[in-house]
Amino acid sequence: MTHPSDLIQSAQRTIRLELEAVEGLLPRIDANFVRACELILACKGRVVVVGMGKSGHIGNKIAATLASTGTTAFFVHPAEASHGDMGMITRDDLVLALSNSGSTAEIVTLLPLIKRLGITLISMTGNPDSPLAKAAEANLDARVPQEACPLNLAPTSSTTAALVLGDALAIALLEARGFTAEDFAFSHPGGALGRRLLLKVENVMHAGSDLPQVQRGTALKVALLEMTEKGLGMTAIVESDGHLAGIFTDGDLRRALDRGIDIRQATIDSVMTPHGKTARAEMLAAEALKIMEDHKISALVVVDAQDRPIGALNMHDLLRAGVM
Structure with a gap:
């Protein structure tokens, strides 16, 4: 033996x-x-x-x-x-x-x-x-x-x-x-590497009528209805001129409840995260993922060059796209 x-x-x-x-x-x-x-x-x-x-x-x-x-x-x-x-x-x-x-x-x-x-x-x-x-x-x-x-x-x-x-x-x-890495990705479009190097935020974000957003000053209960309808666990808050004012997520809601906020009376301004982290449509989806991981957040508002919301995405979107 x-x-x-x-x-x-x-x-x-x-x-x-x-x-x-x-x-x-x-x-x-x-x-x-x-x-x-x-x-x-x-x-x-x-x-x-x-x-x-x-x-x-x-x-x-x-x-x-x-x-x-x-x-x-x-x-x-x-x-x-x-x-x-x-x-x-x-x-x-x-x-x-x-x-x-x-x-x-x-x-x-x-x-x-x-x-x-x-x-x-x-x-x-x-x-x-x-x-x-x-x-x-x-x-x-x-x-x-x-x-x-x-x-x-x-x-x-x-x-x-x-x-x-x-x-x-x-x-x-x-x-x-x-x-380049992008050249390499074109040789591997079906693999995880290709998805990380080719897929952009604009390919996975929710835009148009699917983008959850409310005006500044909106009642919190109305913002919650917008979040529920769009199903992303967040909503963007915009100024009257269309620029991004902030973001409100499920996490913000839990923190608001911990502080004893009255959901029926509060406005979104009192509970939102001012501005928040954002992504750009032309950014690689992998870069958006890194922003989320670095800041321990699960959703991002996508803004244009004038800082106006044009889309939104969350971790589930990146997971479904195979970026994670």
Whole structure:
């Protein structure tokens, strides 16, 4: 029976070996890496990533990372490329080929055709003297001293190094392109990140007849009816000229009751929070959420450039929109 300490030691050994493999990449971020970045930045087409076996799995992820960070990319299986999928690659594209040995038969088979079409080739190999590395215009050196596998057979350290090198390439290109958080969000519109970076207050606020608001001097009981009808747990209070005077929320009501305010006699002026925190329609919904969290409030009035209420939103709106 395997002792628990043996399992722990095995895992720690694997992690140490893979850390060493990644650290070994640092001095190899050199002129070849710069050349690879320049070739990709100058590419008029797409980056086509190819790789077999475990290198293929890593290549698929690298292609996805490139595509989501501003470099149009996709993965093609090299065996399928030899049976028709080569037609997916154009002369304007660039091929990024992954092979630890640098002599994977399915990839080497494609090299004459890549050269004949004049397609730019970048390689990522563990052998800079391999056929693939020598055929490439730039070779990214992903050598590792040994695999984390105790048999030194299963791709472990080598695939980790290739993955990290691919990330380094994608991020260097991202920064060179001036890729922004908003650009990233457009690549991820269906995810939580996309919603946080794309959704604006105007997309979730209640406006027009759905905006709860009363005039300054209104009886509190009338303001409560407005709150109940609009269902946001708050109402804006406006001056006679339409500018924001204050806000009244369920929390203000509880505090008013604690002070013994007579709901039937009081006016909204005596219980409202003067002005209060506000948002702008063009603001990101995530920014509005931060205002609420920072000030421990659950609702905001949305105002225009003249400080006139044009909408309102609360935490429930942001929750439904997936911003939280």
